[in-house]
Amino acid sequence: MPLVHGFDPPERFVAGTVGPPGSRTFFLQARSGTRLVSVSLEKQQVAALAERIDELLDEVMDSEAAASVVPAVAPVALQDNAPLEQPIEEEFRAGTMTLSWDPDDERVVVEVFPFTEAAVVSPDQLDEDFEEPEPEEVLLVRMPPGLARAFVARSESVLGAGRPNCPFCGNPIDPDGHLCVRANGFRRRDPV
Numbered sequence: 173m174p175l176v177h178g179f180d181p182p183e184r185f186v187a188g189t190v191g192p193p194g195s196r197t198f199f200l201q202a203r204s205g206t207r208l209v210s211v212s213l214e215k216q217q218v219a220a221l222a223e224r225i226d227e228l229l230d231e232v233m234d235s236e237a238a239a240s241v242v243p244a245v246a247p248v249a250l251q252d253n254a255p256l257e258q259p260i261e262e263e264f265r266a267g268t269m270t271l272s273w274d275p276d277d278e279r280v281v282v283e284v285f286p287f288t289e290a291a292v293v294s295p296d297q298l299d300e301d302f303e304e305p306e307p308e309e310v311l312l313v314r315m316p317p318g319l320a321r322a323f324v325a326r327s328e329s330v331l332g333a334g335r336p337n338c339p340f341c342g343n344p345i346d347p348d349g350h351l352c353v354r355a356n357g358f359r360r361r362d363p364v
Contacts, residue, residue, distance in 0.1 A: 174306065174307045174308055174309050174310050175308065175309040175310075176309070176310050176312050177202070177209045177263065177309065177310065177311045177312065178312045178313075178314075179202045179203075179204050179209075179311075179312070179313045179314070179315075180279075180312075180313075180314040181279065181313075181314055181315045181316055181319065182202045182203060182204050182313055182315060182319070183203055183204050183205070184201070184202065184203040184252065184257075185200070185201070185202045185203075185282075185313050185315055185319060185323055186200075186201055186252055186256070186323065186326050187199070187200055187201075187218045187221075187222070187323070187326060187327040187330050188201060188255065188256035188326075188330060189256075189330055189333075190256065190260060193333070193334045193335045194334070194335050194344065194346055194347075196215070196334065197212060198212065198213050198214065198215050198217070198218050198330075199211065199212055199213070199256060199260060199262070200213060200218075200221075200266070200284065200311065201256050201257060201260075202311065202313055203257060208257055209263050209311060210256070210260045210261060210262055210263060211262065211263055211264060211265070211266050211284055211311050212262045212264075212265050212266065213265065213266035213284075214266075215331065215334075217266055217269065218327050218330070218331060219327070219331055220269075221269055221271070221282070221327070222323065222324045222327035222328060222331075224271050225271060225280060225282075225320050225323060225324050226321075226324045228271060228272075228273055228280065229242050229280070229317055229320060229321060229324075232273050232317070241278045241317055242317040242321075243317060243318050243321055245321060245325075246318070246321040246322040246324065246325040247318045247321070247322065250318050250319055250321070250322035251322060251325065251326075252322060252326055253326070253329070263309065263311070264286035264287075264308075264309060265286060265287045266284050266285070266286070266287060266311075267285050267286055267287030267288060268284075268285045269282065269283065269284050269285070270282070270283040270285075271283075274314065277314065278316065278317065279314045279315060279316055279317075280314070280315050280316075280317060280320040281312070281313070281314050282311075282312075282313045282314075282315075283310055283311070283312050283313075284310065284311040284313075285307045285310050286307055286308065286309060286310075288307075335347075338350065338352055338354075340352050340354040341353050341354040
């Protein structure tokens, strides 16, 4: 039986970073009272989770049943621009994440499972029967739609606060520039 870090609903559920652009570590952080759980993950996982939550809420909003419950944008009262809470002690590194809508409680449900090497499947194993190992722990967050929209808005802000992208190749530009593959190695310094 896995250890479940459950928050229903959390007082705070945010994505945030530690470190300078280019060397940032991304975290999901959930808090209720004095209980705080931090899970590290990749930038792409934050982007995918925020995008899917936004799409899920739009789908629910389009359905007749819960349209009145889901706000179209993040409520101003729920905006959260505060830094991650200290101390940041990583419970685990995120692997698989699931997302669903609970129509009975009208909540977005996010489950984050730890990354395990045993769950990595190589291309030659695709045809084999594969059983994913039982996780040792899981982060389970059940949040109302307004808080979910606020999570999306903050995640987009956090993702946009990194290094600017090169207008030619799309790769991030470090403070000292970067070698642009589309400019035959010409060093770009300013994204404008």
